[in-house]
Amino acid sequence: MVLLTVIGPPFRGWPTSEQLRAWLQQPLTEETLTAGLAIGAWLIWLLVAYTVTARIIIRLRATTAWLRRMPLPTPLQATASGMAGAAVFGITTNTVTTTSPEPPQPAPTGTATFHDDTAPDDHRDQAARDDGVTVAGGWLPRDVAEQVTAAAALVWLRRRRDYQPHPTHPDDTDLTPLPPTVTAVQAALADTPTPPPSDESAAPFEALPAGGVGLTGPGTLPVGRGLLVTAILAGQRHSSTTLIVTKATLALLLGPAAETLGRRLPLTIVDTADDATQLLRPTSPVAGEAIPGQRQGETSSGHGHRKMVLLNGHDGSEQQMKHLAETGTATAALVVILGEQPDGPNWHADSTGHLRDPHHPDMPNPRLCVLDQIATTDLLAIIASPDSAPPRPDNGRPPLPYAGPPELPRPRQAARHEPPRLSIAPRQRLHLRVLGDPQLLIDGEPLTIRRSAGLQVLVYLAVHPTGADTARLTEAIWPGLPRRSLTGRLYTALSDLRSTIRTASDLPVIDHSDDRYRLNPAHVEVDLWGLRTAIHQAAAALTHTSTAWQTVLDAYPADLATTRTWPWLDPHREATRRRVIDLCAALAAKEPNPHHALQLLQDGISIDPYNADLHRIASRALTDLGRAEGRATALPPTAR
Structure with a gap:
């Protein structure tokens, strides 16, 4: 319409028979070339116009279908027409809040919904306000949600206590993830400030x-x-x-x-x-029956x-x-x-x-607190005492960061027509530290990563050297949320992460190929990968075991991302710790010097002071040395 109104058609009317004969006799003239170029420009313009129109129609249909599926909190909030206009024209609008006391509708299973409009973009859906946390199938007050996270932490402490180190066949079948509702609550409270304690039981x-x-x-x-x-x-x-x-x-x-x-x-x-x-x-008239939770000699009306x-x-x-x-x-x-x-x-x-x-x-x-049956059973599962014979998962062991030989990343193969670039040293040294407080170091200086999701991506890829696809990353970082709403969020976090790294270094840290992300081992060093190599070499060492063990201790300064409470970390953190104490028990078992064996066990207890089996083995070693009376003082302070 713009061309027809402003310029007009490329030519007027159809060519006459005389013009056609003249064109056949001399086809390449200034007039015919001009007409051909005009027709080609018109065809290109029509193609562009058709593409734009088709994209607008597709976007309108997708937006309409999304609005039909989207659960609106109340009829008073965020009218569908306003959201449709924002989606079509790409305008980012602020969340509209009303004074209505009705909360948002429950999200999909295992999803935590949050209410802090002042939180960073990463945590706008993962930052609980002091009043409570909304999960799939209900709502929990803040105090109850904090007790859920404490109960989840006790589950992992019990698993640490009951694990029996084994040098060759470690049993990690108990490292199953916690129920979805529990991980959703954990994700809601992760990296959020904890309010002063209160008497939640009242x-x-x-x-x-x-x-x-x-x-x-x-x-x-x-x-x-x-x-x-x-x-x-x-x-x-x-x-x-x-x-x-x-x-x-x-x-x-x-x-x-x-x-x-x-x-x-x-x-x-x-x-x-x-x-x-x-x-x-x-x-109570029931003879000999004590009321649960009641101390001896205390009545029900006790203070x-x-x-x-x-x-x-x-x-x-x-x-x-x-x-x-x-x-x-x-x-x-x-x-x-x-x-x-x-x-x-x-x-x-x-x-x-x-x-x-x-x-x-x-x-x-x-x-x-309000809950449905699924959310209730999920939460009670971490409180209930374990069965005498817990069932084994049908799908085998969960994916763990280390179980046997180290899983080391392999550098990309160079193209056939390109010579290897092994002799070219990078201008900068990148080191990703995930044992302890996660940090990306560039020439020894920590780089500030603004988004928690970006830092999680780095740690997750360090735990999985072979890489991870979009689905696994989004499920880990935002547990339970529908993937269709998270792909864009992941791309935003990755874009911000790359931009942050690019300001300090021109080396690519994350490779992306076939919807799979992985750390580039040619440009970044990871302390966790070095630990796995040290464990594997120490387990295979026949001599100089003390030196090999000291190398492992030096490579394991702290637990995996010890300052973070991301729910997906717990199985990998515990599995990494188990591989270290497995090695400790194996070296102590074949150590001929009983004093050196005791020192190894003490080192293992310092790494995991909650493991009951290490305490039992160390106590037996003390008894064999004739120092049974010194068992309490011979162990490290953290173990006593």
């Missing part, structure tokens, strides 16, 4: 009326699951908190997992409301002891429910009925966890 007791309350509304069961998890977590930290739940209520909240999971949880399961009433009394009873309206008659509520009031216990309570306060619970007293609408509406 939250449900202070939010709900004294004595007891009945919960009604669509959020009854989600709030009940949240109370179940909150009370159990509080009991893990404060032994004065006890949870009593009926068998039917546990099955209602957990579904099929109630039978197998319930017997492994630190709670008291009763059959009826009368049984719960008996347990609330100062002296500081809190009890919570969780049941539903079908666990007893109306008279039994009244009796239970009266006993709860007399003993300062909290009785929560998932359903309407006869002759008692009944609060309405919505699906977001907000509670409302219909008789006092002006009172503040507290918000409690």
Whole structure:
């Protein structure tokens, strides 16, 4: 339309027969060449116009389909028309916040959603505010989320304690990742400041009326699951908190997992409301049965002891429910009925966890933890005591950073027509340090990497020398989030990382080929790769074992990314540590000098003071040396 309006068509009308005969006799004239060039320019212009139009139509269709699938938080937020216009014209808009108390809808399974608009771009979806963290299937208060991360840390400490070093066939089958909801909570709290500690066990007791309350509304069961998890977590930290739940209520909240999971949880399961009433009394009529969490000689009305009873309206008659509520009031216990309570306060619970007293609408509406069955079982799995014979994963061992010979990167092969460039020394020396605080050093000077995702990419590729594709990187850095929304974020992090490195060095650090990223071993040194080589050489050494072991100690100054709490790190960090203590146990076993063997074991205990097997072997070595009385003082200070 612009050409037709401003310039006009390339020629007017069709050529006459006389013009055609003249063209056949002399085709290359100034007039015919001009006409041919004009027609070619027009065809190119039409091709460009068609391409632009087709791209706009495709973009509009994709945007429309995305808007249909995108869950809107509320009808008042971010209208679809405004977002469509921003998507079409590529305008970056700020997040619109409203005063509506309704939180965003749950994200996909295992996804953590965050609410800190002032966080850096990397953590806008991974920085929890002080009020709580939204995960797939529910919402957790900040205190509860921190207890979940503490419970996850205890899982890894138990695995460290129970591992038995083996020089040739290490057993790493217990290094399975934690459930998706747990890793989502860990990712939400990773690299975020921790608020001052608070008495989190008092939250449900202070939010709900004294004595007891009945919960009604669509959020009854989600709030009940949240109370179940909150009370159990509080009991893990404060032994004065006890949870009593009926068998039917546990099955209602957990579904099929109630039978197998319930017997492994630190709670008291009763059959009826009368049984719960008996347990609330100062002296239980069940002979010889101690109330869980209660110290010897302490009654249920003892100072500081809190009890919570969780049941539903079908666990007893109306008279039994009244009796239970009266006993709860007399003993300062909290009785929560998932359903309407006869002759008692009944609060309405919505699906977001907000509670409302219909008789006092002006009172503040507290918000409690809300969870669905999947999220609840995920969180309870890290609290429950392990089975006597835990099942082995069907897919074998998880991918670990080292299991056997070192996995060393190989430099790219030079093209056939290019001579090798091995004799050309780089102008700068790049060293990636991932043991301890991760840093990229250029000529010995640390380079500031602004985005946490960029630093995670470097550490992840150091752990996986053969490289990783886009899917594995995004799943590790942003656990649970849909990949289609993360590819662009990964490209942004990589672009910013390359730009940061380019300002200080012209050497390419990350290679990208066939959707696979890997560190360039010709330009960057990694301390983890050197450690793997040292372990492999020390394990194969027949002589000079002390020197080989000292080389390993020098190459292992600290744990893998010890200052970081990224969820994907835990299996690799533990596996790396295990390879070091495996070598320690192997060298100590074949060391003829018992004093040198004891020194090796002491070094291993300094590396992993939680490993019970190393302590057992060291104690036996002390006994063999006739120093049984000095076992407590002969071990390193960190192990005692």
